[in-house]
Amino acid sequence: MKIEFVVNGESCAAEVDSAMRLIDLLREELRLTSVKEGCGAGECGACTVLVDGEPVCSCLVPAVQARGRDILTVEGLAKDGQLSVLQQAFLDCDAVQCGFCTAGMILTAHALLMKKDNPTDEDIRTALAGNICRCTGYVPIERAVRAAADRIRAARS
């Protein structure tokens, strides 16, 4: 069946079937390869995308549920070739090593910062609890989210 939806601010249409997952639609059909498949079972967070601003594991969501939704992948964060504040903070804080978890981490953190511009350390840990990183030990990631929150608030004041 044909569905219409928005990805990274652009209107899209695609043919999907009932067996197709959202991750397949994004990676295979739309070539948004930042969306990574790790466990394929909702346990690692590598496939996280935002649907109407909420983080979801795209390996668990049928593609047909994209109909009429607003989807954000990490490809949609940079504007005019400039990284978002959060992306830049991940680089500055050495929060990226192999990078496999990074897109999912950044999108989960992005959703948090859209709701809370001054999250506590506990807020950050709780928000990122479903995203697994095998490389960094999490401390640089939490530092990056804190740095991004501080930079965003400083830019507003």
Ligand code: FES
């Ligand atoms: S690949 Fe979707 S949660 Fe691991």
Ligand code: FES
């Ligand atoms: S940077 Fe390698 S899994 Fe997180």
